[in-house]
Amino acid sequence: MNATRTINLKNRPTGKPELKDFDFTTSEIPELKEGEVLLKSEYVSVDPYLRGRMSDAPSYIAPFEVGKAIESGIIAEVIESKDDNFSKGDHVSGALLWKETQVANAKGLMKVDPDKAPLSAYLGILGMTGLTAYLGLTEIGKPKEGETLLVSGAAGAVGSVVGQIGKILGLKVVGIAGTDEKVDLLKSKFSFDEGINYNTTENMREAIAKACPDGVDVYFDNVGGEISEAVLFNINKFSRTINCGAISQYNNTELPKSISVQPFLVKKSSSMQGFVVFDYADKHPAGVKQLTDWLNEGKLTYTETIREGFDNIPQAFLDLFEGKNKGKMVVKL
Ligand code: NDP
Structure with a gap:
């Protein structure tokens, strides 16, 4: 496995984004260096705020660059690791690129436990x-x-x-x-x-x-x-x-x-x-704990709309603006 597909921002959308604003490319996967991990994407989060990043306007996160990969919350499996904190087979959550497979710096990744909650939940109710x-x-x-x-x-x-x-x-x-x-x-x-x-x-x-x-x-x-x-x-x-x-x-x-x-x-x-x-990053760990407790106590529940396949990520994103999701929209690869 030495090449991967990527979904890039092809054009900055005017008005409602369309499929033509995205394109798919294939590129070589670089060699793994110390402190990096090789990841296979499992669940990709599509979110309304990504629309803001597609415009060249100042906001609380930098805009995406035209011709470059889109980034969102992703759950991925570690395929190979050159970082002491992660091993092959671990599942991680992080702000990652819309790629089937990618090399990522291990800093900023968080391990998620599939025995405690379904992996997709870490993009929604526990994310x-x-x-x-x-x-x-x-x-x-x-x-x-x-x-x-x-x-x-x-x-x-x-x-x-x-x-x-x-x-x-x-x-x-x-x-x-x-x-x-x-x-x-x-x-x-x-x-x-x-x-x-x-x-x-x-x-x-x-x-x-x-x-x-x-x-x-x-x-x-x-x-x-x-x-x-x-x-x-x-x-x-x-x-x-x-x-x-x-x-x-x-x-x-x-x-x-x-x-x-x-x-x-x-x-x-x-x-x-x-x-x-x-802006509330210092309160995230306590927040996740509270959400997990309520979930385990049966006080909270959730719904997801799960689409399947890497090719369908852009359409899943567009469908948020048509109200086609109930609960969290995620794409399973
Ligand atoms: P949702 O899961 O709520 O999906 C989007 C929903 O928005 C659609 O299902 C649709 O539901 C509704 N919608 C779409 N277009 C319109 C419209 N023109 N008028 C009214 N409703 C519309 O998305 P999220 O829960 O992920 O996000 C909800 C909001 O929270 C978004 O605005 C998002 O940008 C924001 N957000 C902000 C964050 C922050 O830190 N400030 C972080 C995360 C999200 P329906 O069928 O009911 O119309």
């Missing part, structure tokens, strides 16, 4: 999206028992965990998602009290008021845009909004016309705060 849900809600949302928590993007990887943690902490939890099937899932599997399908609801402002009769105390925002504008009409005094994501805006080609949030925030002494999970 970046689980930590985003837990730390975003607790650090920024500061939820209190009895309050009402509203979650957008509720049936996705982050949202489905946010809602469950809200229930563990004793909140009333309402979720917003894009299909009736997802709304059913929120209530049947993820313990949400109420769900709203934003695609079939004509007046979101009224629907939120109906589902949250005591108003919204904590809004965990994964989507931004019109849905979040409708939420503003329903926020309570001293409410908190966690600006975790804004997927409805990621493919914009022009600045949107939106309502002004300031009067809403002033009237309700309400706060909004952006959240980036990587």
